Amino acid sequence: MGCKWMLQRFRQYLASKHGPEAVETLFSDMDNIFIKSLQSVQKVIISDKHCFELYGYDILIDQDLKPLTGREKRVGGFDLMWNDGPVSREEGAPDLSEMGNFVTNTHLGCVNDRKKQLRQLFRSLQGQKKASS
Known part of the structure; x- marks a missing residue:
């Protein structure tokens, strides 16, 4: 179990x-x-x-x-992926998918500061709670 x-x-x-x-x-x-x-x-x-x-x-x-919903870009410091591909690309980045390059919002392979990500998540949750109050 x-x-x-x-x-x-x-x-x-x-x-x-x-x-x-x-x-x-x-x-x-x-x-x-x-x-x-x-x-x-x-x-x-x-x-x-x-x-x-x-x-x-x-x-x-x-x-x-x-x-x-699946429209979130990141959840708790993790990138949301589907069909082995990213959910979205950076805002304003050109669509280069025809050329085989795809500018994404992914942080895979990067050195990620987990504490910083958790602080950002906590702040966004606090903001949501204040907005819904």
Whole structure:
């Protein structure tokens, strides 16, 4: 089992920190993600009575128990990637994708100051809390 929690224990932990209503909303939001994503590929899913397909989801949630949208550029000092490619490129940078070069927002391979990144994340979270108050 390692350091993984059973789903029920995870729900109990979240409920103790955020309340049962917030947890129910979170799991409802996640259910919608599962349903909508499967509906979007329904026509290409193989339907064969002799086999089955197993799908898994990794969903990141923010401090307010909201699933992340995928439009974020970085989360907690990590670059968001999809299909082995970056989510976005630097603002204002020319699109060089036709030439095989792609100017991205990634910091992979760089020496990253983790403490600085965590301070930036903390400041942005504090700003969000103040704006929502």
